[in-house]
Amino acid sequence: xxxxxxxxxxxxxxxxxxxxxxxxxxxxxxxxxxxxxxxxxxxxxxxxxxxxxxxxxxxxxxxxxxxxxxxxxxxxxxxxxxxxxxxxxxxxxxxxxxxxxxxxxxxxxxxxxxxxxxxxxxxxxxxxxxxxxxxxxxxxxxxxxxxxxxxxxxxxxxxxxxxxxxxxxxxxxxxxxxxxxxxxxxxxxxxxxxxxxxxxxxxxxxxxxxxxxxxxxxxxxxxxxxxxxxxxxxxxxxxxxx
Numbered sequence: 711x712x713x714x715x716x717x718x719x720x721x722x723x724x725x726x727x728x729x730x731x732x733x734x735x736x737x738x739x740x741x742x743x744x745x746x747x748x749x750x751x752x753x754x755x756x757x758x759x760x761x762x763x764x765x766x767x768x769x770x771x772x773x774x775x776x777x778x779x780x781x782x783x784x785x786x787x788x789x790x791x792x793x794x795x796x797x798x799x800x801x802x803x804x805x806x807x808x809x810x811x812x813x814x815x816x817x818x819x820x821x822x823x824x825x826x827x828x829x830x831x832x833x834x835x836x837x838x839x840x841x842x843x844x845x846x847x848x849x850x851x852x853x854x855x856x857x858x859x860x861x862x863x864x865x866x867x868x869x870x871x872x873x874x875x876x877x878x879x880x881x882x883x884x885x886x887x888x889x890x891x892x893x894x895x896x897x898x899x900x901x902x903x904x905x906x907x908x909x910x911x912x913x914x915x916x917x918x919x920x921x922x923x924x925x926x927x928x929x930x931x932x933x934x935x936x937x938x939x940x941x942x943x944x945x946x947x948x949x950x951x952x
Contacts, residue, residue: 733798771801776823871914
C-alpha cells in the first residue's frame with residue numbers, strides 16, 4: 711500500500727523542528743504517490759562520507775535530521791569544509807540541473823543524521839513531470855551557488871584571524887541556541903572550515919579569548935551574542951576597507 715501523507719512516508723518529521731517540517735512540506739508539495747513510495751530512510755553516524763566527488767550520481771539525498779558539510783581535498787592536501795547544510799536541499803540536485811553524471815563535491819555528516827534517499831532515475835522522472843518541483847530545485851541550486859560564490863569572494867580579502875572571525879560569526883547565525891554558540895568538532899574543524907593551519911587557528915583563538923570575543927570552556931569554545939557582534943564587526947571593517 712502506498713503512503714497517504716508525507717508524515718507517513720517520513721515518520722521522523724514529527725520529531726524535528728517546525729521550520730524543517732515546513733521545508734519538507736514545501737519541497738514535496740504535490741509529490742506523487744510513486745515518489746513517496748521510493749523514499750529510503752537511513753541513519754548515519756557523524757563523520758561519515760556518503761557522497762564522494764567524481765563518483766557516479768546514483769541517488770539524491772535529503773537531510774531529515776542533523777547537519778552535513780561539503781568538503782574538498784584538492785588544494786595542497788588540505789581538507790577544506792566550504793559549506794554546511796542544515797536545511798532541506800537535494801544533494802545531487804545540482805548535478806541533475808546541470809546535466810552532470812558525477813557528483814561535484816564530497817559530502818560528510820557533521821552530526822548524527824537521518825537521511826532520505828531517492829534513486830536518481832525516480833528523482834529525474836519527478837522533476838521532468840512537475841514544473842513546480844523543477845522550479846523549486848532550480849531556485850535552491852541558485853541559492854547555494856550564490857552563497858558559495860559570496861563566501862569565496864569574502865575569503866579573498868580575509869586572512870588569518872579575520873577568516874576565523876567570519877567562520878565563527880556565520881556559525882553563530884546558523885547554530886546558536888539560546889543566544890550561545892558551542893563550537894563543536896575541535897580546532898581541526900576550525901582549520902578545515904577556514905583553510906588555515908592549526909598553528910594559525912591556535913593563535914587566533916588565543917587572541918580572541920584574550921580580547922573577550924570568545925570563551926574557552928575546557929576543550930569547547932563558547933560565543934555569546936555580544937561576542938558574536940564583536941566578531942561580526944571585525945569582518946565588516948575589513949570588507950568595507952578593501
